[in-house]
Amino acid sequence: MRKISLNTPLLKSIVRHNSYKIVDNAPKISDNEGWLESLKWKNAMDLDETPQLSESANEYVSGTGQFPITVVSTPPESxxxxxKAPIINFTSMKYLQEFNKHKHAQGNFIDVRIVKCRSGKGGDGSISFFRDAGRSIGPPDGGDGGDGGSIFxxxxxxxxxxxxxxxxYVAGDGEDGAAAQLDGPTGNDILIKVPKGTIVHWCMDxxxxRSYIQKELQKEPTSTLRSVLENNMLSLKCISKYRYDTEPTHIQxxxxxxxSGAGWLFKGxxxxxxxxxxxxxxxxxxxxxxxxxxxxxxxxxxxIPLYGIDLDHVSNTPICxxxxxxxxxxxxxFLTNIIRNPRFSKMGRNGLEQYFMFELKSIADLGLIGFxxxxxxxxxxxxxxxxxxxxHWEFTTLSPSIGTVSLGIDSGSFTVADIPGIIENASQDKGLGLEFLRHIERSRGWVFVVNLETDQPLRDLQILIKEVGGLEKVASKNVLIVCNKADTEHSKDKYMTVASFCNELGWDHIPIxxxxxxxxxxLIEKMAKCINIQ
Structure with missing residues (x-):
């Protein structure tokens, strides 16, 4: 006999037309019978379907800071x-400074938090029977448990x-159901308010x-913290935004x-x-x-989006x-024609506990980069x-500063972010490392500041370019080179050397x-021009 598919549009339409929705309160036997019978059809359609995002998840704005991943397998193979992706993308270097041989005090500015979040457990269903003066036990009237609280x-x-x-952050658990068909109250929700510009990533505990790094450094004492995090991989199960797409967009x-089939509570x-x-x-x-x-x-x-939830603008609608x-x-x-005295109910479903990394990326039009x-x-x-x-000492700036530059009453303004100084081998976590570079990642333009007092300002500029990701990354931004301390001896010759390098790359430059x-x-006019503000 030929097997008939129950997943056709016609049969799905029939099932929807004849399906019974579970009745919240005072269900009759016919309601329960209809609901239970409809579950058989639901099983035939839904089992083993490839996971798909909910509509609310599709509304997330995914972060743009992508990192390299290796796709191991895709449906239908899995x-x-x-x-697999490097561990460094799922933790924070700031939380691991005890392992950094080149660590430097970073002040009290907080732009990264690792937060443990747990949503609430659903309350248990009640096992109860109606009673009055005329009968010791009547029909079942145990109410449903309340839903657990969510985190927004x-x-x-x-x-x-x-x-x-x-x-x-721990959301409230739903309370248990009660007699007289009373549903348990829903658990309290939690709303986490964050600054505009925050990206929320899933991260490891x-x-x-720390335990993993400790073991790795004991095996290879010469390894650096960054090398351990970059060279070791984390395996993740992901899904795509659209069904049948093999491009991973969200972590499952x-x-x-x-x-399924467990979670029963029994009485008697x-x-x-x-x-x-x-x-x-x-x-x-x-x-x-x-x-x-x-x-x-x-x-x-x-x-959660693989590259994080990007909260880049103020919203009146919270995200779950x-x-x-x-x-x-x-x-x-569970009252049916066969089951007259159901002395059982269902447990509430558990909440979800995960760790998330909250990362603040300041939103400034221009970012200042320099030694x-x-x-x-x-x-x-x-x-x-x-x-x-x-x-007059190094690392005077320990946290980002943002200033607003006014172009006049009728000409608008723009913002500029100053981040802590970068030194050679900052990408290997020397000095303050590159942790603060996140604050200018969104900037439309980067302003490199070089000191004409040094012996080789052009070499300094080339080191800065290398440390922030190389010419390819810098080329994705509008660039302005500022040669400061141009009033010092021999500054003109040094400036001309830098200017020649900039001209070859098509970058604007100015001595000040x-x-x-x-x-x-x-300088202000060139900055405005750099981000196309006239």
């Missing part, structure tokens, strides 16, 4: 898109750092990362909840007693399909990061309303003296 994200204008972000998360008689009864075995087969549908919904919601567990069914749903003592802070103070710390305030207005 159920998910299996990938929202970018707001009023915050400018991650200092107020806690290390742990910091304790596991998994909650530790009971398997044991689980073994019920599993020996044909009527319960038949019921459990149908309810297993309901469990499958819950698990399917969980898989659709339990995802972790969804709470579904409340369990009360025994009122320590190049005069970046002095320049920012001259051109804008910012008051950065200025000193920030300390004396010379050429500041032309």
């Amino acid at each position: 159920h998910y898109i299996d990938i 994200l929202q970018a707001v204008e009023s915050l400018d750092s991650l200092a107020k972000i806690k290390t742990t 910091p304790r596991n990362v 998360l998994f909650r530790d909840s009971y398997e 008689k044991s689980e073994e007693y019920h599993l020996d009864k044909d009527w319960f075995v038949d019921l459990n087969k149908k309810v297993t399909m309901y469990d499958d549908s819950l698990r399917s919904m969980e898989l659709k919601s339990d995802t 990061l972790l969804k709470g567990g579904k409340g369990g069914l009360g025994n009122m749903h 320590p003592n190049a005069g970046k802070s002095t320049i920012l103070g001259k051109i804008s309303n910012a008051k950065p710390r200025v000193g 003296s920030a300390l004396r305030g010379e050429n500041i207005q032309p």
Whole structure:
């Protein structure tokens, strides 16, 4: 006999037309019978389908900072898109500074947080029977458990750092159902407010990362922290944004909840007693399909973009990061023509616990890049309303500063970010490393500041270019080269050498003296031109 597919559009339409939605309260026997019967059809259609994103997940704005991945397998070879990627993309160097041989104090500025989040567990369904003066036991009236609380994200204008972000957020559990068909209250949701410009990534448990690094460094004492994180891979199961696409876009998360067909609560008689009864075995087969549908919904919601959720603008609508567990069914749903006294109910589904890395990337039009003592802070103070710390020692700037540059009443303005100085081998975590480079990744233009007092300012510029990712990465930005301290001896010859290099690459350049305030207005005009503001 030819096997007929139950996954055709026609049969799906028939099933939708004849399917029964579970009745929330006061279900009649016919309601329960219809709902349980419809579960058989649901099973035939839904099992083993490739996981697909929920509609809300498709609304996420994925981060643009991509990193190299290796695709190991894709459907139909595997159920998910299996990938491998360097561990460094799923942790924070700041949280691992104890292993950094070149670490340097970074002040109290907080632009990275690793946060443990847990959504609430669903409440258990109630086992209860109606009672009144005329009868000792009536029909089942056990209510459903309340859904667990969820965790939401929202970018707001009023915050400018991650200092107020806690290390742990736990949403409320749903409460158990009660007699008289009373559903348990839903668990309290958690809303995490973050500054505009925050990207939220899935990350590894910091304790596991520290333990792993410790073992690796014991095996290879000459290894650096960065080399361990870059050369060791993490395996992940991913899905794509669209069905049948093999390009991984989202990480699939998994909650530790009971398997389909399990999660029963019994009263009076044991689980073994019920599993020996044909009527319960038949019921459990149908309810297993309901469990499958819950698990399917969980898989659709339990995802996060591979490259993070980019909260780059203020929104009035929060984004659900972790969804709470579904409340369990009360025994009122299991009254049928065969089962008259259901002394059982369903447990609530578990919530989801994961670690996330909150990373603040300042949104400035231009970013200042230079060695320590190049005069970046002095320049920012001259051109804008910012008051950065200025000193005659290296690493005066320990955290990013952002200033607004006004072009006049009718000409608008632009913002400039000054980040801590970069030194040679910063990409190997010397000095302050490249941790603060995130604050100018979004910038439309990069302004390299070189000091004409040094012996070889052109070499300094070339080192800066190399440390921030090379010419290919720099070429993706609008570039302006500022030669500071142009009032010093031999500065003209040094400037001409730098200018010749810039002309070959098509980069604009200008000599200034920030300390004396010379050429500041032309600098502002060139900065505006760099980002196409006239």
